[in-house]
Amino acid sequence: MEDRPYKILVVDDEPDLQPLVLQRMRRNIRAGRYTFVFAGNGVEAIEQLNADRSIDMVLSDINMPRMDGLTLLEQIPKVDPNIRSVIISAYGDMRNIRTAMNRGAFDFVTKPLDFKDLQVTIDRTLRHMAEWRDALTARDKLIALQNELDIASNMQKSILPTTFPVSPAYGVSAHMEPARNVGGDFYDVIALQGGRLGLAVADVSDKGVPAALFMMSSRTLLKGAAIGRNNPGEALGEVNDLLIENNETAMFVTVIYAVYDPETGTFTYANGGHNTPLVVHPDGSSTELPLTRGVALGVMPGIEYQQNTITLEPGDTVLLYTDGVTEAMNSGNEEFGMERLRQIFADKPPQGPEEAHRDVFQAVHAFAGAVPQSDDITCLTLRHAGA
Amino acid sequence: MQTEWEWKDEAIVARVDGRVDGANAREFQQGLAAVIKASAGAVLLDMEKLSYISSAGLRVVLLAAKELRTQGSKFAICSLSASILEVFKISGFDQIVQIYGSQDEALAALNG
Numbered sequence: 001m002e003d004r005p006y007k008i009l010v011v012d013d014e015p016d017l018q019p020l021v022l023q024r025m026r027r028n029i030r031a032g033r034y035t036f037v038f039a040g041n042g043v044e045a046i047e048q049l050n051a052d053r054s055i056d057m058v059l060s061d062i063n064m065p066r067m068d069g070l071t072l073l074e075q076i077p078k079v080d081p082n083i084r085s086v087i088i089s090a091y092g093d094m095r096n097i098r099t100a101m102n103r104g105a106f107d108f109v110t111k112p113l114d115f116k117d118l119q120v121t122i123d124r125t126l127r128h129m130a131e132w133r134d135a136l137t138a139r140d141k142l143i144a145l146q147n148e149l150d151i152a153s154n155m156q157k158s159i160l161p162t163t164f165p166v167s168p169a170y171g172v173s174a175h176m177e178p179a180r181n182v183g184g185d186f187y188d189v190i191a192l193q194g195g196r197l198g199l200a201v202a203d204v205s206d207k208g209v210p211a212a213l214f215m216m217s218s219r220t221l222l223k224g225a226a227i228g229r230n231n232p233g234e235a236l237g238e239v240n241d242l243l244i245e246n247n248e249t250a251m252f253v254t255v256i257y258a259v260y261d262p263e264t265g266t267f268t269y270a271n272g273g274h275n276t277p278l279v280v281h282p283d284g285s286s287t288e289l290p291l292t293r294g295v296a297l298g299v300m301p302g303i304e305y306q307q308n309t310i311t312l313e314p315g316d317t318v319l320l321y322t323d324g325v326t327e328a329m330n331s332g333n334e335e336f337g338m339e340r341l342r343q344i345f346a347d348k349p350p351q352g353p354e355e356a357h358r359d360v361f362q363a364v365h366a367f368a369g370a371v372p373q374s375d376d377i378t379c380l381t382l383r384h385a386g387a
Numbered sequence: 388m389q390t391e392w393e394w395k396d397e398a399i400v401a402r403v404d405g406r407v408d409g410a411n412a413r414e415f416q417q418g419l420a421a422v423i424k425a426s427a428g429a430v431l432l433d434m435e436k437l438s439y440i441s442s443a444g445l446r447v448v449l450l451a452a453k454e455l456r457t458q459g460s461k462f463a464i465c466s467l468s469a470s471i472l473e474v475f476k477i478s479g480f481d482q483i484v485q486i487y488g489s490q491d492e493a494l495a496a497l498n499g
Contacts (some may be wrong), residue, residue, distance in 0.1 A: 205442035207409055250450040254442070254478060273478035295479030299449060323442075374408060375441065 005035045006126050007052075011045040011060035011072065012038075012088070024115040034122070042067025042075065049079045057125055058085040059109075059118075062096050070096065073103040082132065084125050088113065152212035153178055156186065159219050164189055165197065169262035172197065173353035174380035175361065177324075177373070184211040184253075185322045185376035186219050190226045195262060198226040201320040201380050202255040203274065205296075210249065218243060218253045218297070232257045232270035233307035236297065240272065240305075243298040252298040256320050260312075265384050267318060270307040272297045275323055278341065280356070282315035284349035286342045314386025317350040321360070324377035328364045336367050353381040390418030398429035398461075398497045400490065404436035407444030416447045423454050429497040430455055433490055435466035440474055452484050461485075465493040 010021055018038050028034050037055065039045040041064040049055055058076060062069035069087055076083055087100040091110040100108060106125050109118050156178060164172045174187045184204030192198050200222055204215045221242050225235040236257055243253070256277060258269035269277060269289065273296030280286045292306040312318065321341075328336040344363045350356035357379040364377060388411045392401040401422045407415050422430055432448065434440075440448075448464070455462040463485040467475065475481045487493035 203442060205446040206412070207443070250446055250453055252442075252446065252449065273480070275477060291477065293479065293482070295482055296445075299480075299483060327439075327441075374410075 004054075005029075005032050006056045007035050007037060007054050008122065009045060009048060009055045009058045010036055010038050011040075011042065011058060011064070011069065013040050013061065013064045015040075020113075025119070028119070041065055042069065042072035045072055046075050046079065049076065049083070053080070055083065056129060057122070058083060059088065059122070060085060061088045062090075062093075062100070070099055070103060073100060073105055077104065082129070082136070084129050086121055086125055148209050149207075152184075152207070152209045155209075155212040155216060156184065159186060159216060161187075161189055165191060167195075167262060169385055170197075170260070171353040171383045171385070172199070172381070173357060174201075174378070175357050176376060176378040177361065178376050179324070179373045184215040185324065185378040186215055187320070187378055187380045188219060188223060189380075190223055192227065192259065197260045197262070197382075198232075198257065199260060199318075199320060199380060199382060200226070200255060200257045201274070201322060201378055202253050203322045203324075203376070203378070204253045205251055211251065214243075214251045214253065214298075218255070222255065222257065226257070226259075230259070231307065232259050232268055233292075233305040236270045236272045236294065236305040237303060240295075240297040240299075240303055241301055244301045247298050250299075252296040254296045258318075258320070260318075260382060260384075262384070265312040265314075265386060266309055267312050267382075267384075268307055268309040270294060270305045272305060273299075275321060275326060278319040278321075278338075279310070279312070280317045280319060280342075280345045280350055281313070282349055284346045286345055288338070312384040312386075314384065316384050317345075317353065317356050318382045318384075319356065319360070320380040320382075322376065322378040324373075324375040325360060325364055325379060327375065328368050328377065329371050329374070330367050331369055331371055336364055340367065350381070350383065353383045356381040356383070388415060390415060390422070392422050392425075395431075395494055396498045397427070398431050398494060399426045400431045400433055400494070402433045402436060404438075406439040407437065407447070408439065408441040409443040412441070412443035412447050415444060416450065419447060419451045423451060423458070423460075426455070426458075426460055429461040430463075431490065431493050431497055432462075432464045433466050434464055434468070434471055435490075437468070437471055440471060442478070445474070445478055445480060448484065449480070461497050463487055463493050463497060465490050 043066045060069040084106040087105045087108040188200040190198035204211045221239045225238040229235045254274040255272040256274040260267050271292045271294045277289045294305045360379050388405040390403045452462050465487040
């Protein structure tokens with residue numbers, strides 16, 4: 001409720017009404033609950049509403065010279081659609097009452113005026129108006145929030161590559177499905193010297209515009225470090241130290257970053273607090289790569305990131321993903337989990353990089369059913385064809 | 388999700404239950420902020436009844452750890468279920484925050 005008294009405009013050509021209202025409502029006026037202003041007809045009422053934007057409510061007679069109450073009802077929303085009107089009608093005049101209600105009157109009272117009833121009607125109208133105003137404020141806040149999330153969502157989409165390098169030696173593909181409340185997953189495929197590829201999947205903590213900004217800088221720093229350093233562990237260490245500068249909000253990003261050499265099939269990865277990659281073999285069996293015990297980036301300076309190298313066999317597919325995959329929930333509150341992820345390929349070995357992540361998304365959707373997606377889901381796949 | 392707390396000797400023991408995710412991380416943060424404000428030396432976060440924690444929740448734990456370190460207070464967590472412990476291990480946060488198997492073990496270390 002506002003601190004100032006509600007201001008009610010009384011419109012009637014009957015000069016007796018003004019002293020009567022002031023007299024009968026004097027307690028409420030003295031208590032600071034209402035103030036009254038008066039107009040003699042619809043034209044004067046509109047002039048007053050235009051001149052004084054603090055009027056909350058109109059109480060109007062119907063039959064008046066120059067502009068009657070029913071015409072006034074049509075004019076009020078043009079001045080301010082949030083003003084509520086109550087009509088004073090002759091007792092039993094249902095035709096005019098119905099017209100008034102159709103034209104947006106909130107309520108009516110009948111003549112001769114019963115001031116007790118009038119006060120109840122005024123209070124109800126003002127209460128409704130207060131709730132209406134609260135709802136409007138809430139709606140505005142919601143719109144502002146939605147705008148913010150849209151900005152974040154667009155930022156996120158704009159940085160994800162949608163075309164991928166093509167080679168007879170390998171295939172690579174990736175996909176991200178954002179949750180409704182933007183999280184902050186991203187992936188990247190970076191062409192490096194000597195035909196090698198840098199592959200990254202990352203997940204920023206928290207959501208909204210601050211998380212999206214953090215994601216943008218993480219991605220840019222990672223790309224720079226990837227091109228500048230041959231070694232994934234060193235690249236993550238460099239990004240970590242850069243992210244820590246000015247990170248008062250304790251945001252962090254988990255990253256898996258790998259360098260793949262198509263010529264030798266070597267796959268060297270370093271892990272900053274991220275889910276470990278899965279390697280799926282041509283027969284549908286799979287191997288979880290060992291964790292390298294790295295801390296999420298942006299948390300603590302000076303961390304050295306360990307790395308690990310494996311050699312891919314022809315036909316192996318590496319799956320980099322975020323916890324949106326493994327922590328997707330079904331209606332029974334179960335997580336999708338690692339076992340179900342592996343089972344996808346046990347049943348149907350990957351045919352190609354695109355098919356592989358499509359199968360993952362399909363399985364996760366089928367599992368989650370109608371449960372809304374609470375986190376971004378990202379999956380990057382690399383298939384090593386071999387020489 | 389709910390956060391309750393009590394004094395045990397010199398330490399405050401805060402218990403969080405249910406799920407902590409993006410939807411209620413702020414609420415969790417406010418709960419911990421009250422604990423941090425009241426604390427005088429040591430805070431233990433008991434996660435026995437915690438069923439799930441997302442990265443937004445981990446961030447709140449991290450913020451608490453940083454804040455308490457700045458204050459010169461000790462901080463630890465205890466009684467993590469296998470799946471929650473896994474989350475701390477994967478994110479590498481087990482290297483940032485002291486983790487104990489039980490409340491007794493943690494309190495002995497914090498109050499000792």
